[in-house]
Amino acid sequence: MTPNNQQPAPTGPFSLPALAYPPAALEPHIDAQTMQIHHDKHHQTYITNLNNAVAKVYGPNSRVMSAEALLKNLERIPEDSRAAVRNNAGGHVNHTIFWTLMKPGGGGAPTGAIADAIKGTFGDFDKFKAAFEDAGLKRFGSGWVWLSVKKGKLELASYPYQDTPILEGGVPVLGNDVWEHAYYLKYQNKRADYLKAWWNVVNWDEVNNRLKMGR
Ligand SMILES: [Fe+2]
Structure with a gap:
């Protein structure tokens, strides 16, 4: 507890996965600044908001099911938190997959x-x-x-x-x-x-x- 009796912001259970390549690696198709802001700011914001949402439901820094499992079990989330979990677990999962679907020197025909x-x-x-x-x-x-x-x-x-x-x-x-x-x-x-x-x-x-x- 902080002196003013407010809970500190939760730092988990979800955290930002590192990119497997430098942010400039997808140039010229995707520029480094876009990658940096997209990964470090936008994706992080979904994670911060997801941690806040699950803290409201389960308590701060609780061990909860995976973000994928949260999306598959939305009916278990109280109604007043459901939209926040749907949007932010969705944001976390979608982006986590998205980064891996790209690589420097990628492209060409599928194999x-x-x-x-x-x-x-x-x-x-x-x-x-x-x-x-x-x-x-x-x-x-x-x-x-x-x-x-x-x-x-x-x-x-x-x-x-x-x-x-x-x-x-x-x-x-x-x-x-x-x-x-x-x-x-x-x-x-x-x-x-x-x-x-x-x-x-x-x-x-x-x-x-x-x-x-x-x-
Ligand atoms: Fe995005």
Whole structure:
């Protein structure tokens, strides 16, 4: 307890995962400043708010279920905290996955099982890219476009705010953040240019890992 009888802000149980590459590593497609602010500030804010939200429900710095499990069990969260947990656990999980889906020197055509799965579901990679970019472009306001596995099948959809396929029992496989904070410094209002450039940093090995998790 602090002298004025207020609880200090909780510092856990959730914490910011480090990037596996320097923030400038995805240049020129994603600029270093965007990566820094996106990871260090935006992602951290979801974590801080998630820690505050779970402290309200379970007490400060409690050991609670994983952020994914919170999203799968939202009905267990009291109604007055549910939106905060949904938005901030979603923000934490979506971004944690997102950083791993990119790497310096990434991009190119998909390889391995995901290449076959994309071909089987969408016809070919170009058709899939067009559908993915279209979904990202049409998401009004802030949100995500996710390729996920649901009941063994690939599904492509966009989601508002920090919603995620996890809320619908899916496993996110490949997703792009279409909040303006993900691209505005470099691409301003040109979300379509960002969506196109982003293919140059996709980490297909990690997409294959996630596909395996979903099947
Ligand atoms: Fe973001």
